[in-house]
Amino acid sequence: MFDPxxxxxxxxxxxxxxxxxxxxxxxxxxxxxxxxxANEALSNKPESSGDVIKNMLVGQAISESAAIFSLxxxxxLLFSRPSTVVTITSWAAIGAGLSMGLSxxxxxxxxxxxxxxxCMGIVRQPGNSSKIITTxxxxxxxxxxxAIFGMVIAxxxxxxxxxxxxxxxxxxxxxxxxxxxxxxxxxxxxxxxxTSGEAVSGIARQPETTTETTRVMLIxxxxxxxxxxxxxxxSLLLLFYGFEENTNLSSSMRLLGAGLSSGFGGIGPGIxxxxxxxxxxxxVARRREEVGNLVRTMLVGMAVTESTAIYALIVSxxxxxxx
Amino acid sequence: xxxxxxxxxKGMAFLGAGIAMGLGAIGPGVGEGFAAGKACEAIGKNPNEAGLLTRTMLVGQAVSESTGxxxxVVALLLLFVV
Numbered sequence: 001m002f003d004p005x006x007x008x009x010x011x012x013x014x015x016x017x018x019x020x021x022x023x024x025x026x027x028x029x030x031x032x033x034x035x036x037x038a039n040e041a042l043s044n045k046p047e048s049s050g051d052v053i054k055n056m057l058v059g060q061a062i063s064e065s066a067a068i069f070s071l072x073x074x075x076x077l078l079f080s081r082p083s084t085v086v087t088i089t090s091w092a093a094i095g096a097g098l099s100m101g102l103s104x105x106x107x108x109x110x111x112x113x114x115x116x117x118x119c120m121g122i123v124r125q126p127g128n129s130s131k132i133i134t135t136x137x138x139x140x141x142x143x144x145x146x147a148i149f150g151m152v153i154a155x156x157x158x159x160x161x162x163x164x165x166x167x168x169x170x171x172x173x174x175x176x177x178x179x180x181x182x183x184x185x186x187x188x189x190x191x192x193x194x195t196s197g198e199a200v201s202g203i204a205r206q207p208e209t210t211t212e213t214t215r216v217m218l219i220x221x222x223x224x225x226x227x228x229x230x231x232x233x234x235s236l237l238l239l240f241y242g243f244e245e246n247t248n249l250s251s252s253m254r255l256l257g258a259g260l261s262s263g264f265g266g267i268g269p270g271i272x273x274x275x276x277x278x279x280x281x282x283x284v285a286r287r288r289e290e291v292g293n294l295v296r297t298m299l300v301g302m303a304v305t306e307s308t309a310i311y312a313l314i315v316s317x318x319x320x321x322x323x
Numbered sequence: 324x325x326x327x328x329x330x331x332x333k334g335m336a337f338l339g340a341g342i343a344m345g346l347g348a349i350g351p352g353v354g355e356g357f358a359a360g361k362a363c364e365a366i367g368k369n370p371n372e373a374g375l376l377t378r379t380m381l382v383g384q385a386v387s388e389s390t391g392x393x394x395x396v397v398a399l400l401l402l403f404v405v
Contacts, residue, residue: 006332020343028355039358039383
């Protein structure tokens with residue numbers, strides 16, 4: 001239809017738009033939330049404005065990083081062109097934009113939550129500021145991890161030469177790879193945000209429970225990452241599995257379906273895992289002696305929550321490998 | 324409808340500009356609105372501190388606005404530069 005260079009220019013522009021369009025959503029939401037809670041904290045204690053505003057800006061900066069990644073990917077897509085250009089390169093460009101843009105949504109929102117509760121905690125217990133800020137930084141940083149997965153897949157799509165991959169069904173593999181990581185990262189980012197937010201406010205109220213609360217927070221955060229990791233694995237499989245040329249529509253659609261399965265399938269469980277560990281962390285801070293019971297119930301509950309993400313992963317693997 | 328190569332690129336660039344700015348406007352809109360609402364609530368609780376609270380709201384909203392500006396920049400690049 002069009003020569004590969006024309007197609008690449010058009011797709012790269014679309015990919016850049018998707019990258020920054022989606023990528024701007026999460027960071028702005030998270031930063032707005034942080035600013036709102038910071039103001040609520042200030043209304044209680046205006047004289048701590050210096051500390052609160054400083055903390056708000058630090059937290060907002062972490063949220064911003066996901067949007068910066070998206071801007072970088074968008075600029076690369078606008079102005080940089082690879083040396084070998086075939087038709088499949090265009091599909092890789094769109095996949096890259098989707099991967100980075102979508103994954104930044106969850107991370108931006110998630111990083112905003114501990115920043116907000118940290119501002120409230122600093123006002124309520126200024127003596128515990130250092131513990132509060134440390135926990136906020138740990139939590140926010142882990143919330144950024146799904147966006148980093150998205151950025152890794154975006155860079156693989158942008159900078160690896162895929163000219164050896166057949167166009168059919170390769171086009172669907174490129175698109176599916178972008179969707180799998182991009183969508184799945186949303187759930188993990190937001191879920192991790194809930195967990196970190198509760199951990200920070202719990203440590204603000206009861207600083208003597210810092211050790212247990214931090215430990216349960218870290219367990220919750222790592223289990224919460226699992227759905228983003230499933231999406232990441234499916235993306236890698238789609239990118240590097242050696243597909244034979246096959247011009248049938250079904251052969252392409254199965255790969256797109258594999259990407260959507262793990263992608264959308266990661267959103268709900270990711271948020272649910274985050275909610276489960278958020279409440280567990282909240283109550284570990286209030287009742288540290290019950291940490292055994294709480295963690296046990298949390299893990300059982302998280303395992304059940306994980307189930308649909310596992311089904312989605314199995315469907316993706318079936319579509320890629322068996323059919 | 325016969326589409327030429329450069330026309331296709333232009334078309335995708337325009338569509339992309341719309342998508343970039345359209346989606347990019349969602350986040351700052353909601354985030355800044357939440358910040359503004361919370362600021363009003365805070366002033367309601369503590370009217371004497373209206374100056375400080377309004378200032379903090381504007382600082383926070385400015386940071387939230389930044390991603391919207393990135394989207395605007397990419398959209399303008401797509402419209403005028405590439």
